[in-house]
Amino acid sequence: MIWWAHLDMDSFFASVEIASRPYYKDSPLAVGGNEHSRTVVASASYKAREYGIKSGMPLYEALNRCPHLVIVNPDIEKYISISKDIFGLVENLAGNILPYSIDECFFYSKSKDDIISKSLYIKRIIKEKFKITASCGIADKKIVAKIASDEKKPDGFFVVEDSLKYIREKDVGDVPGIGRKLKKKLNSLGIYYVKQIDDIPFTILRKHFKQYSYFLKEIATLKISDNIFVYDEVKSVGNTHTFEKDTFKKEEILSYISIISQHMEQRLLEDFFEGNKLTVTFRYSNFQTFTKQKKLERYIYSSEEIFDESSKIFDSVNLVMPLRLVGVSLGGIRKRGVYGSLPFFENEKDCRLKECLNSIKREFGESSIIKLRDLYVFDRKIKGRRIINRTGDLV
Amino acid sequence: MNKEQIFVLAYFGKGKIVPRIFFWKGKVIKVEKLTYSWKTVDEGGIKIHFSIISGSFYYHLLYSLSSSRWYLIDVESTVI
Structure with a gap:
């Protein structure tokens, strides 16, 4: 146990x-x-x-x-x-x-x-x-x-000592997951204590509480999993990059921010997410880590917007040591299309270009087509005798 | 108040930094009680913060590990 x-x-x-x-x-x-x-x-x-x-x-x-x-x-x-x-x-x-x-x-x-x-x-x-x-x-x-x-x-x-006995004597409002509205609804049905949930036939519970009825039943019988109170919902989408060598070079750092932005965009597009809280993480060569956050006025998801906003944050930072790692993450996540109007891209030309680029990447690999500003990263890899094959994998 | 650079006599040892005396506005202020300390990190490196009481005043001091400089962040009266 x-x-x-x-x-x-x-x-x-x-x-x-x-x-x-x-x-x-x-x-x-x-x-x-x-x-x-x-x-x-x-x-x-x-x-x-x-x-x-x-x-x-x-x-x-x-x-x-x-x-x-x-x-x-x-x-x-x-x-x-x-x-x-x-x-x-x-x-x-x-x-x-x-x-x-x-x-x-x-x-x-x-x-x-x-x-x-x-x-x-x-x-x-x-x-x-x-x-x-x-x-x-x-x-x-x-x-x-x-x-x-x-x-x-x-x-x-x-x-x-006895969890079931303890929870059944509790006021329904004391149970995490039962908020004010749910409590009020339970009270209106004459349910004040957890043990009273058991007195209500499940069909009635189902009728009044829909998917919440299962949770209520699990609470009353304490057949609830311990895999709760775990933050598993997506709160942010982001990535970090650890440099091969600590660096002060602005173009190198921005290149990686650009690549991270593109990875983020892929994920955001796949899951229909957008966000409005951008965080850039910096780690110095001595492992000191700090973040800079910006709350954006609008929700974003495209790599261009993520890159532009991250670059502004980067420009506002006065680095005192070479960087070991840089990271970007987008928080304040919500489902796209629910709050704003579709289509995804306001500009039809942009939309077609984006679709074309993504299909090339899907077909030939992530690195098969790159932006000019990312050339720094790939150029270095090629010069370092790491050759990119046709499928985009480094060999 | 804006942070103001100050001079501090402090004890450094046994993994600790303990401010003892500091100088502010021409006065020598003796640290009577160090009530709290905590650490923050920003682009300038690690900063160690100290909450200090001397006489009837509370002082918030900051020490920057990267620049080895001390700053006074805040002062308030302890008289309620």
Whole structure:
């Protein structure tokens, strides 16, 4: 049997800010934009929660509830840095971390005693080293461990002995995956607790909840797979390239950005995706890695647009060391055609050219036809006595 | 506030960097409490951030490993 632990940092952003500025310890604190902006609370301290302030609430509403609320501007880089350090610690101590979000992760063990001792140790180290608390839930089902970590927050620790009995007594709204709307619909049918789902014939569930009926049934009987809370949906499409030799050369770097853009376009076209968040990753020769991100005003998918926007990002960076790796990824992914109008290419000529190029690539290989700006890469390979054969493979 | 380059007397050793004293606006400021530190990376290399309390002020200091320079990022009063 596998035992799961779900570790959840308590009001993570707010706790990190209080650890940095301990003089706010006794004040209600929220992390968010400034009071004049139209932003929302990203994280609220437990003192702030006493006033009914919670994440996602508009700041003006939070200030109405608590006029002396301390508002701290978010420092995402700081939270990412602390999160990475904490997850690194968990990985070292537990050996099998599955990060779920910036402040949540799972880990597992075959022994209940082992996972209990590891969890308690990890909680203690997080408190000592990072001056924040984490709550932990343990169960033999992943979904139950996640619910259990909320049981005794903050700084909670809860072990579920009988997962089925535990989940059946839960309010349906406590189950991850059952949001406000679904809860309301369940309540309207007189279902308030998980165990009541079992009282409803499946045909009725199917009628009201369609494909969700299977999930509800699995929850009620706990025959749900542990292969959940895994980020497997496509959030971004991208690629990286590690240079054969660390390089400062702009034309070489841009050539590879161009090739990556073309690979991305292939994938985006295949899956009918487009995206609006472009990230360029740079890794220096000493392995220091940093990224530059740009939110685009429109959704893109073509290699030309990806290349143009990536080049602008690249031009804005002042490299201080030769690069070992460059990467490009497009996030904010959505299905193309659902939101905008088809056809894919506004210009018919472009469309025909693109189709022609893609058919050549399909027939003769990726490298069979290249753009002039990519010549740098292929020229080097040919000069390096690596010959491209007819099918485009390097031989 | 914009980041401002400052001079800092710091201890470097045992894998740690600990700022002790810094100079700002003609004053010598003694680090009374180092409350937090974290690391970020950008095109300029690794930066180490320090949250410091001295007297009734909070200071956010930054040390750039690639340029070996110290910067003052933020100052705020600890009096609520």
